[in-house]
Amino acid sequence: MYNINKDLANIFYKMAAIYEFLDDNFRARAYQRAAHVIEDLPDDIRNYIQGGKIQRFRGIGESIYAKIKEYIETGKISKYEELKKKVPEDFIELIDLPGIGPKSLKKIYEELGIKTKEELIKALEDGRVEKLEGFGPKKVQNMLKALKMYEISKRRMLLWHALELSDYLVSQLKKLKEVKKVEVAGSIRRRKITIGDIDILVVAEDKDRKKIMDYFVKLPEVKEVLGKGLKKTSVIIKTSNGRERQVDLRIFKNEEWGAALQYFTGSKQHNVHLREIAKEKGLKINEYGVFKVDTGEKIAGETEEGVYKSVGMDFIPPELREDRGEIEAALEHRLPKLVELKDIKGDMHIHSTWSDGFNSIEDIAKFVKEHYKYEYIVITDHSKSQRVAHGLDEKRILEEIEEIKKLNQLLGFDFIKIGSEVDILLDGSLDFPDEILAKLDWVVASIHSHFNRDNTDRILKAMENPYVNVIGHPTGRLIGVREGYPVDLEAVIKKAKETGTALEINSQPLRMDIDDIWVKKAVEEGVKLVISTDSHNLGSFEYMKAGVAIARRGWATKKDILNTRSWKEVQKFINEKRKRMGGILIGA
DNA sequence: GCCGTTTTCGGCCCGACTGTTTTCAGTCG
Incomplete structure (x- = not known):
């Protein structure tokens, strides 16, 4: 039987994008989460809905279930067909493009009547967009760059190649004595099968930040510097096989290390879920530590174990952090001991x-x-x-x-x-x-x-x-x-x-x-x-x-x-x- | 849209950076 999960998830992702465009962010988030849940189901979704009996999933409520059923029965979702009419077709794809957000697109659509990618590029180049309120030359340049980079960044890297590249970058950073700790975070640390950008975290003294960032942007593989500060620097690296990758380097204090590692390892869904639980317990988690909301007192942050422990959870291995039930398991102390x-x-x-x-x-x-x-x-x-x-x-x-x-x-x-x-x-x-x-x-x-x-x-x-x-x-x-x-x-x-x-x-x-x-x-x-x-x-x-x-x-x-x-x-x-x-x- | 032994209504993660402003909106991770 052909598995329809992917098709259905794609529709929900598109609906989420349209809702973002329509400035309905909470609905957008709900659809994103539902799409994520469906994508992760091993079995075809039809197997979970049998004889009107519905298996419950966190993130899929009554309304989305009705849409799933409609799709199974008719091959269509009428709400989606209706929503599509509110957004130019090209824009559904563009909303997810990094560097151009839904608000900007909406303004361009409403004020200039732009409907296609080609028209958008033309309007960016001939100065029409620049004249809009809230836009300027830099923003226009960045949007053009985002459109250009899109084709490159769309192709994700294989895990193995990403590991080779990130291992190399880590080895280069370790050569500096000012670098006290260095670790690759993000999807590489979670060992996702394909990788987008590379995130590297470093611990160093404040006075050494500049030296480290200077060294990093001067590595021979760096093709372009996208942004350079003392906390974060982003570059484009050209790999030996000619592919281009964005690499972000961030520097933290030692007492922030665990919180930073936790935060930048993700996944996004995992972090959001974790913070919701922290919030219920009167805690706030950010990339610098875990804090009590009422007093502002910092109660964890130096180690990842400490961050999870502060909300009553066991340490969650990075490979599990996809919000696929690991948070509940960690709360109930029933995480598996993974093979090594x-x-x-x-x-x-x-x-x-x-x-x-x-x-x-x-x-x-x-x-x-x-x-x-x-x-x-x-x-x-x-x-x-x-x-x-x-x-x-x-x-x-x-x-x-x-x-x-x-x-x-x-x-x-x-x-x-x-x-x-x-x-x-x-x-x-x-x-x-x-x-x-x-x-x-x-x-x-x-x-x-x-x-x-x-x-x-x-x-x-x-x-x-x-x-x-x-x-x-x-x-x-x-x-x-x-x-x-x-x-x-x-x-x-x-x-x-x-x-x-x-x-x-x-x-x-x-x-x-x-x-x-x-x-x-x-x-x-x-x-x-x-x-x-x-x-x-x-x-x-x-x-x-x-x-x-x-x-x-x-x-x-x-x-x-x-x-x-x-x-x-x-x-x-x-x-x-x-x-x-x-x-x-x-x-x- | 979803969710809930404090809630079935009213919340929904959090901070940094950028570019555009003159106090902030948009975007990202």
Whole structure:
């Protein structure tokens, strides 16, 4: 079933923009919040509204529920159709554009009758806008710049690339002895899958502020300085691959550090919710600390833990701060203990030169043993249908098994496990017969063809096979390149639970598949997950960090992640499925 | 628009900066 959540959320975001334009800010906020809630639902919204029975969500009340129902039944929302007539079509998009606000747009629309983006640019350039009351040359310049930057900023950066860039900037700032503390905040710290701007926070003495800001704007990668002060400086950085990113640097006092970090890590929804609760308790939270409203006394701010504690909450890990229930859980002291990078005991999806990897199995094993504290790795080269990836046929995978046996003898123990990333064929059967699969330590089954059809049936059938242990990159999406193939992940999760099959969190920067929303759903359903790098070269083993981050964003604990287990424990998982689905047990 | 064991009406996060003003509105994060 095609998931309508995204379409519905988009409509509500647009309605919010229109209400902003109409100066009805509270309504706008209500629609924004509803859109956010719907976007975060793993299941199709129709599943929550069955037979007139409505599941309650915070932020969706009677009126918005009625509109959701109307959309489900008719494919339209009449209120939206009505609202659209009040705003020029181009403007709905422009209202969300950073640098131009709804008030300015409204004035330009009302006084000059401007209705399209092209007309707006023309009126800005020929001086008509400048003559309006409240406008001036600077404002006009900034609006033009905002329009120009729009196309650039619209493309968000992949988490991995943002991490590389922000790590570099942090390392440069650490070179100054005046920088006492430095941390990346914002969506990078929350490990969102894609990143807009980069926020960096620093602790320093007041007298050193100028020196730090001067140093920052002189970094060779800085292409343009958007604003420079002693508290905040904004620049445009040009990355090595030619992309442009806005980076904000802010300096705080040590006693403000926790409050600043909390505030600038966001998310916005999380912060708003947190402050509402603080307010109920007679407290005020800003980026400098937590204060009692009546006396103005500061009661927290030096550490993030202190900020949360002051309102009666446990510390909330940054990856959870999306207002998806973490605030309630923190108040009730029932936040999960999230999985950590150090819990990972092995990588279970790796390609070698036997198929399309760049390194020999021997080089991979030596490299991983030297750089990671893993207990095992699983080599999972492609199967024969993947001709372009030099997939292995039956004869060659038997040879690969022998090769790995020899290498393990050299290493002195069974560090290398033999697996396969076996193709799921069009009819849901697998690219290897069961006799071969039964000889393998671990089987990843993936879809690499027919992306346009609904592939739920293929995946469900593959999971019925007793030797398939995990479904690789379950949606097949490439972020910003192609959408995933149509697949009913709800049914996949159900079948995974039923058959004892795991689902992969593929850590490749472009994949991040499955994502945090579905991880959370899988965790709730008790389905096990595997965090894998799908490495094709030695540098890719680092992607495990990103995979763990996605797992954490999905509320996963150590027990939800299979590759936090010893190999003996993994084998138990394998045998449980083989037993249940009628396969040959390990060692039998 | 949503929400509520103090409220079903009257609230709805908070501060900095910018550009335009001469005390403030608009915008951002």
